[in-house]
Amino acid sequence: MKAESKWDVQLRKGSLELVILAALQPKALYGLELLNYLHEFETMKISEGTLYPLLDRLKREGIIDANWVQEGELRPRKYYTLNQQGQQRLTDMNARWQQSVNDIHALLKRTKTN
Amino acid sequence: MKAESKWDVQLRKGSLELVILAALQPKALYGLELLNYLHEFETMKISEGTLYPLLDRLKREGIIDANWVQEGELRPRKYYTLNQQGQQRLTDMNARWQQSVNDIHALLKRTKTN
């Protein structure tokens, strides 16, 4: 696998918020669970130091909710859920992302592939 | 038209470098010409304060070349051209971008569109 470049980080920067909302939409996940889920995707292998502050921010912005769950003897886990505002935000972001992809695609089509 | 959100800026952040390389690939453009060209694309309406420092950076990184051209009585213009390294970088970025789009697409497909 190719080492991660500075640019890979920058590219992810914009889409990460969308990606996390999308990941939380089908069902609530706790931090590490979400992290491992994202690791399935080559371009989304982020670290805890990236994820937790981001989740905090999304919570402060009021688009996700968090609540501790104690399951049996296990360490308590903080589950994050997408709320109504989060669902709306996801829809908006999705649309905007699609538009951006279209624009970039159009620009790339005008290049010559020698 | 929808006002530009903080997120729009962040989303553009990652792809802007790719976009500029793609725009310069077919032929050399000067600053404002490139700016106007990008304004054709809704998600790529950047300002001079964004473009010129970015072009400087790409030049310092050695992936584009710049040279002043005096055409007739007009104000001299600085034309930017993609060099060989820039072409390579464009190819690499293109591949990585495609991969990222695929990943995000996969994530979005798993969401429910109620």
Add this chain to the structure above:
DNA sequence: ATATTATACTTTGTAGTACAAGGTATAATG
């Protein structure tokens, strides 16, 4: 003449984000 507009490029300071590296705490394993 001289003010304004258009063209073209430049500079400065700021805000937002992801990151690496380290930290805390607890329970299970060796």
Add this chain to the structure above:
DNA sequence: CATTATACCTTGTACTACAAAGTATAATAT
């Protein structure tokens, strides 16, 4: 009783796009 695994948190840093303002020159308007 040391180590590993799980889980979440904190701090300081690097990078990028941006707004706002500036310089300089030529063409146009008053």
